[in-house]
Amino acid sequence: MIYRENGQFKTSYRADQQIFPILQDKLVILALVAFAFLAVPFLASEYSFRAILTPFLILSLAALGLNVLVGYCGQISLGTGAFMAIGAYGAYNFFVRVPGMPLIAALLLGGGCATVVGVLFGIPSLRIKGLYLAVATLAAQFFTDWAFLRIKWFTNDSSSGSVSVAGLNVLGMPIETPVQKYLFCLAFVCIFALLAKNLVRGNIGREWMAIRDMDVAAAVIGIRPVYAKLTAFAVSSFIVGVAGGLWAFVHLGSWEPAAFSVDRSFQLLFMVIIGGLGSIAGSFFGAAFIVLLPILLDALPAYFGIPIDTALASHLTFMIFGALIVFFLIVEPHGIARLWATGREKLRLWPFPH
Amino acid sequence: MGFFLETLFGGLMAGMLYSLIALGFVLIYKASGVFNFAQGAMVLFAALAMARFAEWFPKWFGFDNHWLAIGLAFAGAMLVMIAVAYIIERLVLSKLVNQEGITLLMATLGISYFMEGFGQTLFGSDIYKIDIGMPKDPIFVFDKVFEGGVLINKEDLYAALIAAALVVVLSIFFQKTATGRALRAVADDHQAAQSIGIPLNRIWVIVWSVAGFAALVAGMIWGSKLGVQFSLAQVALKALPVVILGGLTSVPGAIIGGLIIGVGEKLSEVYIGPMLGGGIEIWFAYVLALLVLLVRPQGLFGEKIIDRV
Numbered sequence: 008m009i010y011r012e013n014g015q016f017k018t019s020y021r022a023d024q025q026i027f028p029i030l031q032d033k034l035v036i037l038a039l040v041a042f043a044f045l046a047v048p049f050l051a052s053e054y055s056f057r058a059i060l061t062p063f064l065i066l067s068l069a070a071l072g073l074n075v076l077v078g079y080c081g082q083i084s085l086g087t088g089a090f091m092a093i094g095a096y097g098a099y100n101f102f103v104r105v106p107g108m109p110l111i112a113a114l115l116l117g118g119g120c121a122t123v124v125g126v127l128f129g130i131p132s133l134r135i136k137g138l139y140l141a142v143a144t145l146a147a148q149f150f151t152d153w154a155f156l157r158i159k160w161f162t163n164d165s166s167s168g169s170v171s172v173a174g175l176n177v178l179g180m181p182i183e184t185p186v187q188k189y190l191f192c193l194a195f196v197c198i199f200a201l202l203a204k205n206l207v208r209g210n211i212g213r214e215w216m217a218i219r220d221m222d223v224a225a226a227v228i229g230i231r232p233v234y235a236k237l238t239a240f241a242v243s244s245f246i247v248g249v250a251g252g253l254w255a256f257v258h259l260g261s262w263e264p265a266a267f268s269v270d271r272s273f274q275l276l277f278m279v280i281i282g283g284l285g286s287i288a289g290s291f292f293g294a295a296f297i298v299l300l301p302i303l304l305d306a307l308p309a310y311f312g313i314p315i316d317t318a319l320a321s322h323l324t325f326m327i328f329g330a331l332i333v334f335f336l337i338v339e340p341h342g343i344a345r346l347w348a349t350g351r352e353k354l355r356l357w358p359f360p361h
Numbered sequence: 362m363g364f365f366l367e368t369l370f371g372g373l374m375a376g377m378l379y380s381l382i383a384l385g386f387v388l389i390y391k392a393s394g395v396f397n398f399a400q401g402a403m404v405l406f407a408a409l410a411m412a413r414f415a416e417w418f419p420k421w422f423g424f425d426n427h428w429l430a431i432g433l434a435f436a437g438a439m440l441v442m443i444a445v446a447y448i449i450e451r452l453v454l455s456k457l458v459n460q461e462g463i464t465l466l467m468a469t470l471g472i473s474y475f476m477e478g479f480g481q482t483l484f485g486s487d488i489y490k491i492d493i494g495m496p497k498d499p500i501f502v503f504d505k506v507f508e509g510g511v512l513i514n515k516e517d518l519y520a521a522l523i524a525a526a527l528v529v530v531l532s533i534f535f536q537k538t539a540t541g542r543a544l545r546a547v548a549d550d551h552q553a554a555q556s557i558g559i560p561l562n563r564i565w566v567i568v569w570s571v572a573g574f575a576a577l578v579a580g581m582i583w584g585s586k587l588g589v590q591f592s593l594a595q596v597a598l599k600a601l602p603v604v605i606l607g608g609l610t611s612v613p614g615a616i617i618g619g620l621i622i623g624v625g626e627k628l629s630e631v632y633i634g635p636m637l638g639g640g641i642e643i644w645f646a647y648v649l650a651l652l653v654l655l656v657r658p659q660g661l662f663g664e665k666i667i668d669r670v
Binding site: 077083131134135136137138139141142143145146149150152153156157158222223269273276277280284318319322323324325326327328329330331332333336337340 | 453461598609658669
C-alpha cells in the first residue's frame with residue numbers, strides 16, 4: 008500500500024541504476040541518516056554512546072570490510088582481528104612519530120598499512136582455497152598478536168606494552184566527549200558504507216561475486232582471479248584497518264594487542280554470517296545483534312531481580328550466546344538481511360494477498 | 362647433540378598429543394564435511410566430566426578405590442560424550458543438512474561457546490586434577506651412546522604411547538569392522554552411502570561419539586599433565602595447523618602432521634626463538650602449515666582437490 012513502486016517510471020539509464028531505485032527506500036535511508044546525525048546526539052545517554060552506539064558503529068564498519076571479502080568474494084578469513092590491529096598500530100605510529108599528523112590522515116594511513124599486509128596474506132588465496140585458507144589466515148592473526156607484543160618498535164618502546172593516544176582533534180575540533188566520538192565514527196561509517204555499496208554494485212563487485220560463485224568458471228569467462236581476489240583483500244583490509252584505528256583511537260583510547268585477539272576475528276565473522284553474507288545492510292544488522300546480545304543477557308537477571316553470581320552469569324551468557332547463534336543459523340542460514348528482504352517483498356503486496 | 366635429541370623427542374611427544382586432537386577434527390570432517398571448531402570445547406567438556414566424576418562417584422556410591430573411580434569416571438565421561446554427540450546430531454546437524462561449509466563452521470563455533478559455558482556451569486570452573494597414575498620422574502636414555510644421555514619425561518612417553526595406541530585402535534576400527542566400513546563409505550560419498558542403505562543420521566552420531574572418545578583421551582592426557590581448566594579449550598587452536606598441514610581428510614596425515622608441527626615448534630622455539638625474542642611457537646606452526654599449503658594446497662596427505670566447472 009505505502010511501499011510500492013507503481014508510477015515511478017525511469018526514463019534514463021542513470022535513473023535506473025541509482026543505489027535506491029525505489030523512492031521510499033531512498034527516503035527511509037535519508038531519514039535514518041538524518042536521525043542518526045541530528046536526533047540521536049540529543050536523545051541517547053552518555054552510557055549508551057560509550058557502551059553501545061560507538062562500538063556498534065565501529066564494529067559494523069569492520070564487519071562491512073569483512074563482508075566484502077567473505078560475503079562478496081567468498082574468501083573465508085579468520086584473521087580480521089589482525090588487520091584491525093595493523094590498522095590501529097599503523098595509525099598509532101604515524102600519529103606519534105610524525106609531528107602534526109592530522110587524525111584522519113593517520114587513520115587512513117593505518118588503513119593503508121593494513122592494505123599492504125592484507126594483500127601480502129591474500130597471495131596464498133590464489134592457491135589455497137576454502138577451509139584450508141580459513142585456517143591459513145589464522146597465521147596472520149597469531150603472527151600480528153606476537154609482533155605487536157614482542158617487537159618494541161611498533162609500540163614506540165612503551166614499557167608496559169600498552170599504548171595510548173590523547174588530544175584527538177579534527178581541524179581544531181576536539182574529539183573528546185562521547186557525542187563527538189559518536190559523530191566522528193558515524194561520519195566514517197556513512198562514507199565507507201557508500202563507497203562499499205558503490206564498489207560492490209560496480210564492475211569490480213561483479214567480478215568478486217563471480218569468483219565467489221565459482222572461481223574456475225569466472226576465470227574461464229575472462230575474470231582475472233589474481234586481480235579480483237587481491238583487490239577484495241585490499242579493499243577489505245583497508246576498511247577493516249580503518250575500523251581498527253577507530254576502535255583503538257576513538258573507542259579504547261589506550262590498548263594492547265589483546266584487544267584484537269582471535270576472539271575479535273570470530274566475533275566479526277559471526278556478525279557477517281548472522282547479518283547476511285553479501286549484503287551491506289547485513290553487516291549493520293549483524294553488528295547490532297552481536298553487540299546488543301551480550302549487553303541484554305547481562306542486564307536480564309538484574310532486570311528480573313534474580314540474584315545470580317558473576318561467574319555463573321558469565322557462563323550462562325556464553326551458553327545462551329552459543330545457543331542463539333546455532334538457533335539463528337538453523338532458522339535463517341542466510342542471515343537477518345534475508346529476513347529483511349523477505350519482509351520487504353511482503354510489504355510490497357500488503358495488504359493484498361497477490 | 363644430546364640437547365638436540367632432547368628437543369626432538371620433546372617435540373615428537375608434544376606432536377603426538379596434537380595428533381590426538383587433530384584426529385577428532387579429521388574424523389568428523391571426513392564423515393560429515395563439518396569443520397568442527399567445537400573439538401577444543403569437547404576436549405574441555407570431556408576432561409571436566411571425567412575429573413569431576415572421579416571425585417563424585419566415590420562419594421555417591423560409597424567406595425574408596427582410586428582405580429575403580431578412574432575407570433568409572435572414564436566410562437561415565439564416555440557416556441556423556443555419546444549423549445553430546447546424539448544431541449548435536451539431533452538438534453543441530455540434522456537441521457543444517459546441505460548448508461554451506463562456512464555456516465556449519467559457525468554453527469560448531471556456536472556449539473563450542475555453548476559447551477564451554479555449559480561445562481563450566483555443570484562441573485565448575487576451578488582447576489581440577491585427573492590422576493591416572495602417570496609417573497612424573499624423568500629418565501635417561503642413550504647414556505651409553507654419548508655423554509650425559511638424553512633426558513626424557515616419562516609422563517610424556519606414556520602419553521605418546523597412549524596416543525599411539527588410540528591411533529592403532531581407531532585404524533583397526535575403521536579398516537576391519539562393519540561400522541568402520543560404513544563410516545568410510547559415508548566419508549567417500551554421502552548419497553551413494555545412503556542409497557545402499559547406510560543410515561546417515563546414525564553414522565553421524567557414531568562419528569561424533571568417536572570424536573568425543575578421541576577428545577576424552579586427549580583431555581585425560583592433557584588434563585593429567587596440565588590440570589583441567591578453561592585453557593584446555595584453546596588446544597584446539599594448536600591442533601588446527603596440524604589438521605591442514607596433514608590434510609583435512611587423512612587420518613595418517615593428522616598423525617604425521619602432528620609430529621612435524623610438534624618437532625618444528627620445539628626446534629624453532631629453541632634455535633630460532635632467541636633471535637626473534639621468544640614466544641614464536643604459536644605462529645610458527647601456522648606459518649609452517651601455510652608454507653606447506655603453498656606447495657600442496659590440500660595438505661601433505663589430503664585428497665587432491667579437483668576443480669570442475
